[in-house]
Amino acid sequence: MSTEPRINDRIRVPEVRLVGPSGEQVGIVPLAKALELAQEYDLDLVEVAATARPPVCKLMDYGKFKYESAMKAREARKNQAHTVIKEMKLRPKIDPHDYDTKKGHVVRFLKQGDKVKITIMFRGREQSRPELGFRLLQRLADDVQDLGFVESAPKQDGRNMIMVLGPHKKKTEAMAEARAAADARKAERLGRGPAADQADDVDDDADEVVEVEETEAVEEADDAGTAEVEQPAEAAQDA
Secondary structure: OOOOOOEHHHOOOOEEEEEOOOOOEEEEEEHHHHHHHHHHHOOEEEEEEOOOOOOEEEEEOHHHHHHHHHHHHHHHHHOOOOOOEEEEEEOOOOOHHHHHHHHHHHHHHHHOOOEEEEEEEOOHHHHHOHHHHHHHHHHHHHHOOOOEEEEEEEEEEOOEEEEEEEEOOOHHHHHHHHHHHHHHHHHHHOOOOHHHHHHHHHHHHHHOOOOOOOOEEEEEOOOOOOEEEEOOOOOOOOO
């Protein structure tokens, strides 16, 4: 069912309560008179309250009204912040290099204002040493305490141990900072040549913050702990 209001000849009632183009109350008039006034002002007769008795109609430029409404909705979506949960998976005996790599992902997620679910995966005899996973989670929480806090304490979940980190920075603040940084880069490029613009375009692609409303998981590619970022097919690739 269409949510568009009825306009002009689509209005099918004998009389309407008419509101003028400046919001003034004209009163209850026959539909024919209202349509005549709309033509006189070169405006549209728009039904704004169909359930009223009689229906309330207003004289307006409907095309301009639709455009302004769409722009307001677009701006509202631009400033909307979605709660996103990223996931990072680690092994209890991860080597230092892989740990630093995965910690870097966690730092980036927290800077973007996203929550991070940390999963320690136990295999074989590792299941009898849950303290290894607990110590690793505590170490990670201490390493990123300037950016995030432990929202959900470590707990065992089958063969896995899970902890959730929450960001100190709100999502809206992170988005505003990202936009400000992008604007600063564009302003800086204005004073430089096309070659610099082309080089910065590559940097912009790498720095772009991608919004997703589903959980993004960083899976472990092999026992060495190589990180891969998996995203839903319809979501943009995280650069």
